[in-house]
Amino acid sequence: MYKVCKFGGSSLANAEQIKKACDIMLSDPTRRVMIVSAPGKRTREDTKVTDLLIALANAIISGYSAEDERQAVINRFSVIAEELGVDQAVMDEIEADIQSRMCKDCSSSMRFMDIIKAAGEDNCARLVASYLQSIGRTAEYINPKDAGLLLTEEYGNAQVLPDSYAALYQLRNVQGISVFPGFFGYTPDGQIVTFSRGGSDITGSIIAAATDAQVYENWTDVDSVYSVNPSLVSHPNPIREITYDEMRELTYAGFTVLHEEALAPTYRKGIPVNIRNTNNPTAPGTMIVRNRVNFEGVVTGIAGAKGFCSLNMSKYLMNREIGFALRVLQILADEQIPFEHMPSGIDSLSIIMRKSYFTPDKERLIIDRLSRELSIEKLSVNRNLSIVIIVGEAMARTVGVTARAANALSKAGVNLEIINQGSSEISVMFGVREEYCNYAVKELYKEFFQR
Ligand code: ASP
Numbered sequence: 001m002y003k004v005c006k007f008g009g010s011s012l013a014n015a016e017q018i019k020k021a022c023d024i025m026l027s028d029p030t031r032r033v034m035i036v037s038a039p040g041k042r043t044r045e046d047t048k049v050t051d052l053l054i055a056l057a058n059a060i061i062s063g064y065s066a067e068d069e070r071q072a073v074i075n076r077f078s079v080i081a082e083e084l085g086v087d088q089a090v091m092d093e094i095e096a097d098i099q100s101r102m103c104k105d106c107s108s109s110m111r112f113m114d115i116i117k118a119a120g121e122d123n124c125a126r127l128v129a130s131y132l133q134s135i136g137r138t139a140e141y142i143n144p145k146d147a148g149l150l151l152t153e154e155y156g157n158a159q160v161l162p163d164s165y166a167a168l169y170q171l172r173n174v175q176g177i178s179v180f181p182g183f184f185g186y187t188p189d190g191q192i193v194t195f196s197r198g199g200s201d202i203t204g205s206i207i208a209a210a211t212d213a214q215v216y217e218n219w220t221d222v223d224s225v226y227s228v229n230p231s232l233v234s235h236p237n238p239i240r241e242i243t244y245d246e247m248r249e250l251t252y253a254g255f256t257v258l259h260e261e262a263l264a265p266t267y268r269k270g271i272p273v274n275i276r277n278t279n280n281p282t283a284p285g286t287m288i289v290r291n292r293v294n295f296e297g298v299v300t301g302i303a304g305a306k307g308f309c310s311l312n313m314s315k316y317l318m319n320r321e322i323g324f325a326l327r328v329l330q331i332l333a334d335e336q337i338p339f340e341h342m343p344s345g346i347d348s349l350s351i352i353m354r355k356s357y358f359t360p361d362k363e364r365l366i367i368d369r370l371s372r373e374l375s376i377e378k379l380s381v382n383r384n385l386s387i388v389i390i391v392g393e394a395m396a397r398t399v400g401v402t403a404r405a406a407n408a409l410s411k412a413g414v415n416l417e418i419i420n421q422g423s424s425e426i427s428v429m430f431g432v433r434e435e436y437c438n439y440a441v442k443e444l445y446k447e448f449f450q451r
Pocket of ligand 1: 008009037038048050051120182183196197198199200201
């Protein structure tokens with residue numbers, strides 16, 4: 001057995017949490033790789049080390065001395081180092097590391113930002129490995145460059161390069177626990193580059209896939225993934241087992257337990273992902289698997305996300321015009337706007353996008369091009385749209401789920417602006433006004449889980 005375990009920021013926020021994480025690693029000798037985030041928040045009001053580092057980088061980029069920001073970062077690490085009782089030499093090494101990053105060329109702010117951001121995970125890994133060694137355990141800090149984690153040169157949004165997988169397989173030869181910093185890797189020409197925020201989940205998934213792990217354990221601060229956002233419903237239904245596809249849909253619409261891109265590497269290899277709670281390690285957590293065997297109910301989860309808009313168009317005899325949709329999408333592609341859904345009628349088409357991409361400026365430009373280049377007769381934009389989805393693998397073989405959901409929403413007085421079902425039939429999406437988003441989620445939860 002070979003297990004890869006990732007610990008998030010709240011699991012490493014202070015010495016007490018780091019000790020819990022290390023105990024979890026040591027309680028099972030098959031837990032061989034420990035991916036660490038940067039120390040996170042200790043209290044609600046606290047600041048994550050990554051955010052302290054971003055402030056540090058911004059201060060330097062803006063030409064300030066950044067001494068206060070540097071001190072804030074050093075303080076977080078030195079409190080932890082002291083409480084863990086590791087040698088002063090470790091803290092000296094961390095200070096020197098941060099100092100040397102601060103001296104790097106900051107003329108490319110994106111590149112410089114990643115160098116500084118990566119210091120959180122990198123030094124946390126050094127600290128954790130030293131602690132494990134100080135209590136007499138075999139553990140090694142692994143540098144992602146030496147291990148061969150190669151990423152594309154997309155600062156703040158890197159993607160893994162395929163050659164990484166074979167190189168990272170060699171981690172299996174390391175004795176004891178490999179402590180691997182999450183969130184960053186190197187470009188083929190040796191530049192530090194990070195994933196997007198929350199990206200240590202992606203590192204864990206890549207390492208699990210590369211080392212052919214039996215399981216990828218993702219240790220966080222909740223007992224499981226729940227069928228609905230726990231801030232909307234008290235005592236929500238815990239999900240014991242969920243498929244990658246179901247999880248993907250729910251993450252898309254607002255579930256935040258895992259980074260959106262984190263499932264792809266484990267998904268391709270079929271490696272199960274186990275979400276666990278560092279503060280309650282005996283809880284079994286949630287298993288994310290390729291095929292489920294347990295089906296408790298027809299719906300697995302319900303999610304809602306705000307911040308969408310729809311561009312609606314109609315043109316008489318649109319369905320006869322070959323290449324019409326292609327030309328609409330080409331205009332969006334020219335403006336670098338991704339689309340999310342595209343429900344259509346015979347002579348009408350709607351494109352659902354995120355408002356963050358379809359800005360008012362882009363809207364003017366696109367409407368102008370659509371009317372000029374495609375002679376569209378009716379064009380309108382709805383900027384008040386949220387999407388609510390119900391997800392469940394069992395929906396494909398159950399009659400009447402959409403009817404039940406639509407009926408529940410209609411009884412609750414929620415107008416459905418859009419209904420869309422993907423061909424996989426594992427989810428149904430409803431477009432509702434943003435002010436109804438949370439209400440609609442709660443009403444759907446009542447219908448499918450509280451009757
Ligand atoms: N520390 C990084 C962040 O806060 C990455 C991570 O924790 O996954 O985004």
